[in-house]
Amino acid sequence: MHGVEGDYWACQILVNFAPSYGIIISALVSSWKETLTETTIIKNGVVITLNERNQIYQDGSVLIEDNRIVDVGPSDNISRGKRVDNTIDARGKAVLPGFVNLHAHSGLIRGTAEDLPLWEWLERHVDPKHKVLRAKDAYAASSLCYTEMIKAGITTVLDMYRFMHRCADAAEEVGIRAVLAPYVADKPEYDYFEKQNDNIELIRKRHGSANGRIHVWMGLEHLVYCSEEAYHRAREYADKFNVGIHTHGEESKEMAAKLEKEYGLSPIEVLHKRRILTPKTVLAHCVWVTPREIELLAKAGTSVAHCPVSNMKLASGVAPILDYLRQGVNVGLGTDGVKENNRLDMIQEMKIAGLLQKVTHLDAAALPANTLLRMATINGAKALGLGEEIGSLERGKRADIIILNLTSPHMSPALTGEFFNIISNIVYAAIPSDVETVLVDGKIVMQKRKVLTVDEEEVVARHKAAAEELLERRKPFVPKE
Ligand SMILES: [Zn+2]
Structure with missing residues (x-):
């Protein structure tokens, strides 16, 4: 494509020097460029935009050119007279932005570390x-x-894991948009974790790769794992490369109290003092916080990744999501890892997030379905500094789009018009297998439930073999009961 771009600019220069020929040449180049652009239309679906006005087109279409959305609206108005290369019929389906998983850990040990509280689970498994x-x-x-x-x-996923150059390889192959924040730890007893220099090298090598699909942030495990110096360096390099910082806030009540005793400050106050809190910082969990800590997050514009399933399974507690939202803290949703969830499923996360706040506050109106859907999409995008690029279906944004079937028995009745219930059905009734088609950056990554980018059976077989070997190798390091 570079050659074509070059010729295009050469023609633009010609326009300046020879206006009359220039107009003709410019028109020829425009039509030439158009034939080189791949145009896709997703039509006749229930289009849920999640834009600022929460617009929904009950019979809507989305027009995509290459990797960008160029038009969204009622089906009648879109693409009239336009050449379209690919047509995706979305009749009986919902069309919405892809989910943004704001906190995850890739992993091998699903279902092998169960029924333990957080810190015992960390130490033992x-x-x-x-x-x-x-x-x-x-x-x-x-x-x-x-x-x-x-x-x-x-x-899109914000993933915290190890050896993340290999996660970047996997993200490139699978076709997901990934923000990679390595598990960095530097306290002597955790010296087997990632080093900050690895993190910096990863930024240099992979940040912005795969046509901008891969981002690299500074990662820090947790206050217990990282020295004060690590936080200062994280700030220094995040500023230098203009990237964000991802770390864990408090999950367990005991640890929050322990840290407060140790530092004489609550954990988020410590992070504030170390200049970690900015609008491009995402803190996972933040279950046990004081009003002062909420105020600090709100003032700094720092986002929280709420992981309700993980918080419930590890018996950590209930994060004060309603207080966060009331005070203007941006909250997205995360699955956490397979070892703590045990499913990477944002539909489940939306539902559980809603149920947990409703039952905790004995308020059925807490976290309505549309708020939950925004947390799972546009709020996550904003948290990653990608609010102008993804998270909603709007003209000019990157085409990260999912098409979800509305005709399964468990989704019926799926009603448009006066009794519209599609958003509630997506949040409370849908399951992952309702997602039929997935586009990332304009590219179809899954079609009719088939992942087109990798061999699924091979991926599963490799994962299982690696998990078995890992569990064997881990044996000598597991503390005795
Ligand atoms: Zn985590």
Whole structure:
């Protein structure tokens, strides 16, 4: 394509020098450029835009040129007289932006570390695993997790894992949009984690790769794992490369109290003092926080990745989501990893997030379905600094789009018009297998449930083999009961 671009600019220069010929040449080049642009229309679906006005087109279409959305609206108005290369019929289906998974860990150990509270679970299962993890395991884990996510309509993930150059390889292959924030730890007892220099090298090599689909942020595991110096360097390099910072806020009540005792400040106050809180910072969980900490997050414009399934399964507690929203803190949703969830499914996450707040506050009106859907899409995009690029279906945005079947028995009745219930059905009734087609950056990654980019059976077989080997290698490092 570079040659074509070059010729185009050469013609533009000619326009300046020879106006009359220029007009003719320019018209020829425009039509030439048009024939080189791939145009796709998704038509006759229920188009849920998630734009600022929450516009919905009950019989709507989305027009895509290459990797960008160029028009969204009622089917009658779109694409009239336009050449279209590909047509996707979305009759009986919903068309919406792909989900943004705001906190995840690629992983191998699903269902093997169960029924333990957070810190015991970390010590007994997770940290010993990290001691024996290898680069090829990271590839096996992330290929599987990204494939699983695509199959659940997740088009963007903020992933914190290890050996993330291999996660970048997997993201390139699978076709997901990924923000990679390595598990960096530097306290002496955690020296087997990623080094900050690896993180910096990853930014240099992979940030902005795959046509801008891959981003790299500065990652920090947690206050318990990282020295003060690591936070200062994270800030320094995040500023230098203009990237964000991702780390864990408090999940467990005991740890929040322990840290407060140790530092004389609550954990988010510590992060604030270390200049970690900015609009391009995402803190996972933040379950146990004081009003002062909420205020700090709101003032800094820092986003929270709420992971309700993980918080419930590890018995961590209930994050004060209603307080966050009331105070203007941006909240997205995350699945966390396969070891703590055990499913990478944002539809489930929306439902559980809603149920958890409703029952906790004994308020059925807490977190309406549309708010949950925004948390799972546009709020996540904003948290990643990608609010202008993805997260809603709007002209000029990148085409990260999912098409979801509305005709299964568990989705019936799917009603448009006066009794419109499609958003409630997506949040409370849908399952990942309702997602039929997924586009990322204008490219069809899954069509009619078939992932087109990788061999699914091979991905699963490689993951299983890597998990079995890892569990064997981990044995000597597991503390005795
Ligand atoms: Zn986590």
